[in-house]
Amino acid sequence: MQHIKSVLPSAHMPDASAWDVTYFRREIPELNTWRVDDNAIWRHRHLLLEYIRQRDVCAGCRGFEVCPKEGDMQGFVQVLEPYGGQLTVRVRRCQPFREYHLRLRLQRYVVEAGGLPQDTSFRFENFPREQRQKYPRLVRFAEQFAETYEMGKPSPGVYIFGPPGVGKTHLMLAVLNRLQERGIPCLFVRSDSIFDRMRQIIADNGDLESLLHALSTAPVLGIDEFAQERANEFTLEKLFRIVNHRFHAKLPTWFTSNYAPPDIYRRNGEDLLDSVGPLRSRIMQMSKLAKMDGPDARQRNLQSLT
Numbered sequence: 001m002q003h004i005k006s007v008l009p010s011a012h013m014p015d016a017s018a019w020d021v022t023y024f025r026r027e028i029p030e031l032n033t034w035r036v037d038d039n040a041i042w043r044h045r046h047l048l049l050e051y052i053r054q055r056d057v058c059a060g061c062r063g064f065e066v067c068p069k070e071g072d073m074q075g076f077v078q079v080l081e082p083y084g085g086q087l088t089v090r091v092r093r094c095q096p097f098r099e100y101h102l103r104l105r106l107q108r109y110v111v112e113a114g115g116l117p118q119d120t121s122f123r124f125e126n127f128p129r130e131q132r133q134k135y136p137r138l139v140r141f142a143e144q145f146a147e148t149y150e151m152g153k154p155s156p157g158v159y160i161f162g163p164p165g166v167g168k169t170h171l172m173l174a175v176l177n178r179l180q181e182r183g184i185p186c187l188f189v190r191s192d193s194i195f196d197r198m199r200q201i202i203a204d205n206g207d208l209e210s211l212l213h214a215l216s217t218a219p220v221l222g223i224d225e226f227a228q229e230r231a232n233e234f235t236l237e238k239l240f241r242i243v244n245h246r247f248h249a250k251l252p253t254w255f256t257s258n259y260a261p262p263d264i265y266r267r268n269g270e271d272l273l274d275s276v277g278p279l280r281s282r283i284m285q286m287s288k289l290a291k292m293d294g295p296d297a298r299q300r301n302l303q304s305l306t
Contacts, residue, residue, distance in 0.1 A: 024048050034082045044087040051089055054078045063183060064100040099151060102185040106218055119188065122173035131167045131294065138290045142171055145252075146178035151185065151219045154250035159226075159283060161257045162292035168256035172222050175254060179220055186220035192229040198238060212238065216245040219252075226257040227264040231272055236265065240275045247282040255287065 021038045025031050028048065031041060041048065057068060058077055067074045075097035078089045124143055132139050141158070149155060160168045172188075179186045194215070201208045215221060221242075229235055246253050257264065261284050265276040 019045065019049065024052075027052050028080065030080065036082060036087065040085065040087065047087060047089060048080075051078055051080050058094065061094075061096055064094070064096040067096070095151075099183060099185055102219070103180075103183070106185050106187045106214055108214075119173055120177055122170045123177060124174045127170055127174055128167050131171075131292065134294070135290070135292060138292070139171070141288070142175050146175045147182075149179065149184060149220070149252070155252040157220075157253040157255065157287045158290055159255040159257070159261060159287040160290045160292055161255075161260050163294075164258060166292045166294045168292055169224050172224065172254050172256050176220065176222050184219060186222065187214065187218040188222040188224065189215065191223055191225045191227070195229050195235045195238070199234070212241065215242045217249070217251070220254070221246065221251070222254040222256075224256050226255045227259050228257065231265050233273060236273050236275050236279070240279050243279055243282055243286075247286050250286075253286060255283065260291070261289065 021041050024041050024045065028051070054069070054073070055078065061067070064075055069076070073091075075093060076091045077094040078091055081088050081090065124139075124146070127139065138158075138160070145155070145158075158172075160171065162168060176186050176188050198208060198211065200206075201211065243253070245251075261280055264280060264283075265272045271277055
């Protein structure tokens, strides 16, 4: 990291002599914690005044896309530190910068993961009223998560299961769409599409690791139609790798499935592979379980030509 030992006042900065040591101690309480003496504070007054100015700019941050900082300071935050009896400032990338570029990186995989243009139309506002009334606790949890989740905060996901057409995907997309609006990087995948894409990447000698990394580390991941893909050793190995990483990193993962957790990846009463048991165990520990039921809404307005 770059260390800056002195910063000259810019033309538009007020004269640092207008502030005394008391001002700097009040504005930067760490100086008292570090037991920095008055002489050191006064020697570094120009550095400290610039640090305060940069800090105040960052305090009003509305996202990296509209960063008001000048030149190559955009996307950086200053960190004040004591160093050998002096004060130094190092710079590091700010969180809004990291989130912005993470959103760009995840956006690359939206189509590959089965995303469709109409996915953005699924909102809480148009979630079926009858299902909202039938599952108030689930909808309330989903809305609260969508409105309050902060990136990097450990949080359980939700495993929503039930028959087709009861609003499972709608509710999960409503959560992810709201998170996107709030600037929280997240990724939505359809189980069958993502594994087909993985096979294609391998066949084309492409970079499968970057896709697996994105799925494993996305701040919030939604997996639709879970356990409904053509399960085999390849798909289960990749899936276990993704879920296992997210489980240990405490990254929230939302699932929708036609299958209750005890029934995933089973055939004739037996697990398809030895990895299914550990996979099931992790999913049940990292998720709140919610069953949705009701008639298939997709069949309500069918039109017959006979």
